[in-house]
Amino acid sequence: MYIPPHFEEVSASSVASVMDEAPLACVVAHTEDGLIANHLPLLKSPKGELIGHVALANDMHRLITPRLEVLAIFRRDDAYVSPNYYPTKAKHHRHVPTWNYEVVHVYGTLIFQHDDHAKRSAVGLLTRTHERRLNGENAWRMADAPTDYMEKMLDGIVAFKMTTTRILAKSKLSQNREELDYIGTVEGLRNAGKAAMAERMTRRISESG
Amino acid sequence: MYIPPHFEEVSASSVASVMDEAPLACVVAHTEDGLIANHLPLLKSPKGELIGHVALANDMHRLITPRLEVLAIFRRDDAYVSPNYYPTKAKHHRHVPTWNYEVVHVYGTLIFQHDDHAKRSAVGLLTRTHERRLNGENAWRMADAPTDYMEKMLDGIVAFKMTTTRILAKSKLSQNREELDYIGTVEGLRNAGKAAMAERMTRRISESG
Numbered sequence: 001m002y003i004p005p006h007f008e009e010v011s012a013s014s015v016a017s018v019m020d021e022a023p024l025a026c027v028v029a030h031t032e033d034g035l036i037a038n039h040l041p042l043l044k045s046p047k048g049e050l051i052g053h054v055a056l057a058n059d060m061h062r063l064i065t066p067r068l069e070v071l072a073i074f075r076r077d078d079a080y081v082s083p084n085y086y087p088t089k090a091k092h093h094r095h096v097p098t099w100n101y102e103v104v105h106v107y108g109t110l111i112f113q114h115d116d117h118a119k120r121s122a123v124g125l126l127t128r129t130h131e132r133r134l135n136g137e138n139a140w141r142m143a144d145a146p147t148d149y150m151e152k153m154l155d156g157i158v159a160f161k162m163t164t165t166r167i168l169a170k171s172k173l174s175q176n177r178e179e180l181d182y183i184g185t186v187e188g189l190r191n192a193g194k195a196a197m198a199e200r201m202t203r204r205i206s207e208s209g
Numbered sequence: 210m211y212i213p214p215h216f217e218e219v220s221a222s223s224v225a226s227v228m229d230e231a232p233l234a235c236v237v238a239h240t241e242d243g244l245i246a247n248h249l250p251l252l253k254s255p256k257g258e259l260i261g262h263v264a265l266a267n268d269m270h271r272l273i274t275p276r277l278e279v280l281a282i283f284r285r286d287d288a289y290v291s292p293n294y295y296p297t298k299a300k301h302h303r304h305v306p307t308w309n310y311e312v313v314h315v316y317g318t319l320i321f322q323h324d325d326h327a328k329r330s331a332v333g334l335l336t337r338t339h340e341r342r343l344n345g346e347n348a349w350r351m352a353d354a355p356t357d358y359m360e361k362m363l364d365g366i367v368a369f370k371m372t373t374t375r376i377l378a379k380s381k382l383s384q385n386r387e388e389l390d391y392i393g394t395v396e397g398l399r400n401a402g403k404a405a406m407a408e409r410m411t412r413r414i415s416e417s418g
Contacts, residue, residue: 001247002267024287024308028246028280030239035280035316037237038210041289041308058211071237071244077286078233080250080339083349094358097336097349099233099250107244127306130289134401140292140306149303192343 001105001168006176009102009169018076018104018169019044023130025072025106027052031063042072042162043125050106050162053122061112061158072162074104079197081174085188086181098172100189100197105168113159122159173201210314210377215385218311218378227285227313227378228253232339234281234315236261240272251281251371252334259315259371262331270321270367281315281371288406290383294397295390304390307381309398309406314377322368331368382410 009015019025025042028035038060042050050072054060064070078101089095113119124142131139142150174185182205190198218224228234228251237246247269251259259281263269273279287310298304322328333351340348351359383394391414399407 001245002264002269004264004266024310026235026282026284028237028244030244034278035237035239036210037280037282037314039284039287039308039310039312055211055213057213060211069243071246073235073246075235075248078248080343082340082343083353084344084347089349093354096332096351096354096359096362097339099248101233101248103248105246123305130306131291134289134291135293138293140298142305144292144298145302145305150305153305 001170003168003170007170007172009171014171015104015167015169018102019074022074022076025074028071028073029064029068033063036060036063041126043129045125051122051125053119053157053159056156056158064110066111067109070108070110070162072106076102077197079189079192079194081185082188085185087184088178088181100172100174102171106164107166108162108164110160110162116154118159119154119157173204210379212377212379216379216381218380223380224313224376224378227311228283231283231285234283237280237282238273238277242272245269245272250335252338254334260331260334262328262366262368265365265367273319275320276318279317279319279371283313285311286406288398288403290394291397294394296393297387297390309381309383311380315373316375317371317373319369319371325363327368328363328366382413
């Protein structure tokens with residue numbers, strides 16, 4: 001990924017928040033079948049590995065061998081940025097459109113796990129995390145489902161853990177703009193229905209002082 | 210990508226609308242530098258090719274050779290789906306969480322173009338389309354910028370066109386659920402702030418009768 005220095009994300013907490021708030025990663029690999037990509041929710045385990053699972057019917061776990069390079073792409077919401085957002089446009093018109101986005105590219109390798117313990121751990125981690133976020137005290141729990149049903153479900157999946165070799169992170173959020181145009185972009189994005197991105201851009205500038 | 214038959218998107222208009230409404234594609238290739246991925250807005254030209262451009266400083270146009278397989282991934286918003294959304298859960302509890310999303314994977318090859326005509330065409334197509342959508346009659350136009358500035362900007366980019374070899378499209382929108390649970394999911398997603406997806410799911414069921 002091309003990352004000009006001003007768009008390189010150097011904040012570990014920003015990287016973590018993209019992965020946490022946009023957990024449906026696109027997992028890509030180049031296999032004997034060519035490029036393959038699957039969209040899978042991933043979460044960091046307490047040991048720091050990325051945890052997920054796929055359907056047993058998904059060829060991915062047969063095509064991706066233990067040492068093959070895999071890329072997990074996390075991306076938050078994105079937005080077109082119009083030159084009309086920049087107040088300085090009226091002065092010199094030296095602006096062109098662009099696109100804002102935040103991405104984290106995690107490179108590594110995958111180990112697939114067919115044992116019951118690993119599968120229950122992966123499903124448990126994902127379920128607990130996302131259920132608590134959505135439903136709090138009313139979170140659905142694996143134990144709510146009948147045992148025979150859960151066993152049948154677990155029979156149909158393969159768990160995996162991803163070991164990270166390197167991370168590329170890019171936050172393209174108008175950091176290369178002068179303050180007036182940055183503020184104009186926040187306002188423009190908010191008016192265009194991109195409130196979440198506008199909010200993050202506002203927080204960024206207040207945190208950096 | 211693993212696509213069970215009930216999640217295969219067979220509607221050409223649905224495929225087109227994902228590419229149109231989520232135009233920031235993730236363009237992936239396996240090069241001599243390993244897997245590379247760049248996030249680029251793409252649009253269909255009148256001839257049916259996907260058109261885009263990258264910074265001249267982006268190694269992508271040196272690493273991707275004319276016959277190399279490239280994958281452009283388009284993805285609309287996604288959402289966690291809780292078993293709590295399903296009214297039939299109370300009856301038999303035979304449900305597990307899942308994730309909804311809509312993706313289009315376009316496979317093909319890229320030709321990079323360094324000539325002024327191709328670059329102006331690519332920038333013009335992208336700018337006109339996105340400015341009109343956002344600003345209507347107040348759309349910014351390339352001609353608004355000074356000539357010397359636009360020339361400098363064009364000097365810094367490379368245009369490309371992508372020829373499609375195959376498309377995989379998956380709409381994971383609870384089509385495998387019985388009607389009661391489908392409607393419950395629409396309601397659950399709406400309450401969880403996923404109004405756009407809820408809206409599309411409602412439209413889908415009314416269109417299919």
